[in-house]
Structure formats: C-alpha cells, structure tokens
Amino acid sequence: MSGLQAIRYTRGSLEVLDQLRLPHEHHYDNITTSEEAFDCIKSMRVRGAPAIAIVAALAHAVELHNGACKASTTEKTIAYIESRLDYLFESRPTAVDLGNAISHLKTTVRRVVVSGLDGQAAQEKVIEAYIEAAEEIFRKDTETNLSIGEHGAKWVVENATVQSAEGKVAVLTHCNTGSLATSGHGTALGIIRSLHSAGSLSHAFCTETRPYNQGSRLTAFELVYENIPSTLITDSMAGALFATRKQKDHIAAVIVGADRVVRNGDTANKVGTYALAVLAKYHGIKFVVAAPTTSIDLKTETGFGIKIEERKREELTQISGAVVGANGSVDVSKTARVAIADQRVGVWNPAFDVTPAELIDAVVTERGVVEKGPDGRFDFSGVMPERWAQVAGTA
Template identity: 75%
Template sequence: MSGGLQAIRYTRGKLEVLDQLRLPHEHHYDTVSTSEEAFDCIKAMRVRGAPAIAIVAALAHGVELNNGGCEASTPQDTIAYIDSRLDYLKQSRPTAVDLSNAITHLKSVVRAVDVGTLDAAAAKSAIVDAYMAAAEDIFTKDTHTNLRIGAHGAEWLLTNAPPASKSEQGKLAVLTHCNTGSLATSGHGTALGIVRSLHSEGHLSHAFCTETRPYNQGSRLTAFELVYERIPATLITDSMAGTLFATKIRERTPIAAVVVGADRVVRNGDTANKVGTYALAVLARHHGVRFVVAAPTTSIDLHTIAGKDIKIEERRPEELTQISGAVVGEDGRVDVSRTARVATAHQEINVWNPAFDVTPADLIDAIVTEQGVVVKGESGEFDFRDVMPERWATVVGGK
C-alpha cells in the first residue's frame, strides 16, 4: 500500500478497519466480523470513500460467511441469505455507487456457480467459496485501478493544463477536495492518487487541500496523508478557494487544476461528490482552472441518466453544530487520551446537511478512469462506451 497507509487490513477470516474518526492523532483498527458491524462502521464514517465502503461491505460479509454465519442448508437458501445481507449493507451509504455495483457483481457471481451435480453441503461450500474469491478480488484490484488512474490523470494534466499554470520546470499546482487517498481506498487513491503520481514523477509544485466541512475529511485525513507522504501542501478552508485562485493568478503562479473524486458519475457525466465540489467547479470555470474528476469505472452509474436523479444522503444536524477531537494542552501538545465534544452553533438552529452535491457535466473538463481519460464529445456530454464497453452494451445498448 502506498506509503504504508492502510485503511483496510484483511486476511481470510479477519477484517480490520482503521477508525478514521480518530485520525490524525491516533491509529486504531476496529475488528469487523459481521454485516452489522460493517454497517455501523460505514454509517458512522469510521470508514469512508466510495471504494473503501464497497470493499469493507464485501469483505465483512465474507468474514461472516467464512466464520459460519450462514445456517442455510440448500443452495437456494444460501443465495437468499447472501442476498439479504448484501441488501442490508447497501443501505449504509446509498449515494456511493461502488457499493451497489459491488453488490450487483457479488449477487451475479453466486448465481453463476454450477451446483448441478453437488450434494447440498458441497453446493453451499462452492457458493461461499465463489463469494469469498469475488470479494477478495474487489479488494486486490482496487490498488491496481488507483495506480492506473494516477498515471492517466497525471499524463492528461501535463498535456492539458493551461500553459500559464506551468512553472519554468514544467511543474503544476493543484487543489483537491475531501479525501480520496489511501484512506478512502485500498491504496494510492483516486484524485489524491493523481496528486501522488504528479509528485513521484517530479511534476508537482504544490498541493492545496480544502478543510471539507462539515466533517473535515480534508483537514483530518488529506492533510495527514500529504504530510505523511512529504508532499508539499497547504490547507485552506472551503471558502478560501476563490481567493486562492485569484491570488495565484495575480502572482503569475496559477492553480492548474482542481482534482476531485466521485461517489457516483451518471451516464451524461454529472457527478455526485462531497458537498462543496459544485462550488469549486463554478469557481474553477470562472478562473480558467481545469476541473478533473477521478473515478474508477465502478463509480460510473449507467442506469442513471442525469444528476437530478441521484439520491443525496442527508446527515445528522450535529455534524454542523458540534465538533469533537483530541484536547490540546496549554503547552500546545495534542493529548490523544483526552477528547472533548464542543458546540459550534446554537443547538436549536435548523440545519440542512446534505453529504454530497452534484456537479453538472458542463463544468467538468475530464473524467479519469483506470481505462483512460474521458472528455466531452461534440454533444457536450461524456461518452463512457470506450472505457466500459461490456457494461455499456448491457445497460445502454443502442440507446
């Protein structure tokens, strides 16, 4: 895993998930052995990031199966049990399409097992083995996917960044939002993976990361990863982005691109991502900054045609009106043994807290997948048939 950071540690029969609510001050892994524990881990955002959510859900049910959680005696009942647990896990974070895509794939895998000549016990074992192999494959493939996204994205930016944004050494400065690195995936990351690839190739001058209110994934997690990887970086609040773009233009060192991840990309290219992404896209367009979405093909939803049809999750009001963290002593040191929860607003104020927003395709310059970079055609929409031909043929066909 990139830099040694691992959000997920797994061996067959044992799953450990890094509690990201304790970062950046403390590393603690939760042992996740059941679907209920996985649901709670995902819902509470101890693990987050679309790829990591799908991996944890798939592997947690695998651990459950491996440890004898399924008491069904027939192949039909075994598949029904697996279906029921996956359907339950799907409700933990409904906006992230990686989870629903993984569930659809796993359901298909167990139905494809040929049990015609097997007795009931052997048939059940074959179905469970097929599930385990498929869930583990989702995990192992993710890092390879991220490395390819990083390479494709870095290459595209070096070719397509505004000329004025390149330093004399050909280096670029970029801004990223939320957390899309090793902590959100199995390793390397998607949008932060592009930043990592630029840095490792000597093409990054500086990375800026937003705080990402209200849950502070940028300040708690992305800033931690950037410091850990020794990538030159600066943290800003979400509301400083426009000022940053304008200031860098005046200083003749413009930001080359905003690079973000995606929880769901629909057929026309509209993209759901952490709330605040849409505002960054508007600001980027105004200031001539490229806006790039990094998304594995598992995050592309061909069934949904436009962003208006994406279900946006709303979260608890307390995420805006309260905050918790390790206590800072009078000497300025962080004491991880002491945590406090404090009010940041009047507790009776009404709160609207959507976890995501939708960025229209016309504000996006490129969508980077592991299969290559997709840009808009003459129609002004993104066309994904070349990067996912089989799924396109199955879902869209000649439409």
C-alpha cells in the first residue's frame, strides 16, 4: 500500500488533499459541510470516481455527526439526508460511483427499523446508520483496489503479446487512477503498482492528460514517489511510442480507469482515452479498463446514454503553477497563471470521452476480469449477479 493519502478521516473530521497544489505542495482542506465537499469536487481539488464518492459520503457523515440535521421527525431526518445527497450528486454527475454511493446510502437510511423507539432515539439511529454506511464505503474501497491490482496484473502478464526477455511488461496509463483518486493503491495505477511489486513491470509510461494535466501533476508524482521506473509523455506522443516496437520498452498494454462502464462495456473515462484505444487497436496492444463494480452502470445500455460533462474554457486557454526560478528550483510560495492561447478563441472542453466496447480487451473488477464474449459484448453477470438480475435481467 502507498503511503499517499488523498483522504484523511476520523468520525466527525474529514481532510481532503488539495490536488491542485500537487506535486509541489501538500495541503489538506478541512471539509465540514456538503457545500465545502461540493466545491472541493467541482473545482477538482479532489478527483477520481472512487474518491469523489467517498468525499461526498463522508462530508455528509461529518455534518450529521456534528449536529447539522435539525429535523423534528424521523421522516424529516431521512428527507434531509436525501436532499443533501441529491445536492452532492450534482457536483460530478458523470462519475457513476457517486450515484451508486448515493443510491446505497438512501436505501440504507430508508431501511432502518425504528419501531419502538422514541423520536430522538429513532432519529439518532437513522443518522448512525448513515455514518456507518459512509465509513464502510471508505473502508471497502481499499480492499477493492488491492483486488483489482492483483487480478489485473495477473491478466496483463498472461495475455501480453510482447514481453522482455525476463518476462516483464511495459505499460501506459492515462490520467490519474492511483492513491490520489481512491482511498489507496488505486485502480489502473493499482494494477501497475501490483505489476511492479511482483517484479513483472519493466517500465510505466504516463500521459500528461491535457487540459488539466492529471497525468503530469499527479500520476508522474505517484510513480516517482514509489520509485516505479517511469516516463512522462505528452498525449500526442502515444502513437509514436506504440510504433517503437523494436525498443526495449515496447508497450504491452494500455491500462486506464473508468468513470462509468455501461452494460455493453462502453466506457467513459478522461478525454483522450478513446484516442488511445484506437491507437492500441491498430498496434495490437491490449487495452484494459480497471473499474470497481461500483463504476459499472447496468441501467445504461450503451455509451450513447452517458452524459458528458463540459469544463470551463479557461482550462484550455490558461495554465497555472508554481514559479520556477532561474536556477530551476520550484518556489511553491509563488504561483502564476498565464495565457497559453488567444483568450478570444472558441473552446470545446469535454471532460470525458466514451471508448466503445469493441476496442476494449478486458474490464478488471475486484471480483475478477471480464472479457468480451463471442458476440463482442461484455457480460457482467458473473461479477455482479444480484445487480444483473435486478437491472439487466428485467430490461
């Protein structure tokens, strides 16, 4: 497990690492309300589908623990909880983990048995049930990530078409899917960590992930932090990298995370993922999606049903960061925001794109690896039978 922590939590207290200040400065925001959590998510001080869900769930748990709910009845207490969760959902609607967590938390409080208790005791029981459920989401995410890493590393080694003489593989990842995007270890980056721990990784490449640079700011930082052999490239260099098959570090697999995987396997992830999948297909490189089952959306049949969030224009036309001195040193006390484009130009800035299932070789979950069937579609019934029966089975 990595020593990095994006989220620090004890009952009644939540601290979230401000990832906009990385890699030059470690600063934790104290989150005490749903409004503060909403702003933290919306501004991308915290990002990554699992981490978003965890922060939203725990922020409201902190609110409740600290007495924010002033409802006078059990029914009003449940209504208050649900209204706060509905508000938090709007902070990042594309990330299905958030929606799934909210749905689970709503179901939890509705099922609390309060018969025989007086009003205050009943309300306290509902609030306690919510807090415990939110804390369980946090705890289980770490277990999930470790399992994804184990399953994914094994699959990549067994299915890679190119390996070094020592049986090691080189991989490429996009965006950030490590400890900073989860409760710990990570999903796609968790697979890379597991490959490295097992001695099966020769090299990891990461893209800068424009326009927000999650790869260069965060993934590169995590790889260096853990002494994993790694190289940063620009997004537009991937095709050239894939073509260098005669070099020592030829790529065996592209490993990415997912903000949403729908029923047929179409996957929404950070914009640029689709282009990598097309390039990987052309070059015969395995394309692997790492996704906990909480990121799988069985209600949406294909990628056409995914709502794609659009970000503000300034992310493309401006950039900010710590000031670099004449000697090359970084001064974190000084930051600058500079224009990198004509500020009058029109901008289209989708946060995600959708990779068709036909370009994906495997979806790695905490319950195992799912590959396409003979019909070219993914069947998730084996890794999530109850949800499959409830949702897909009745469609």
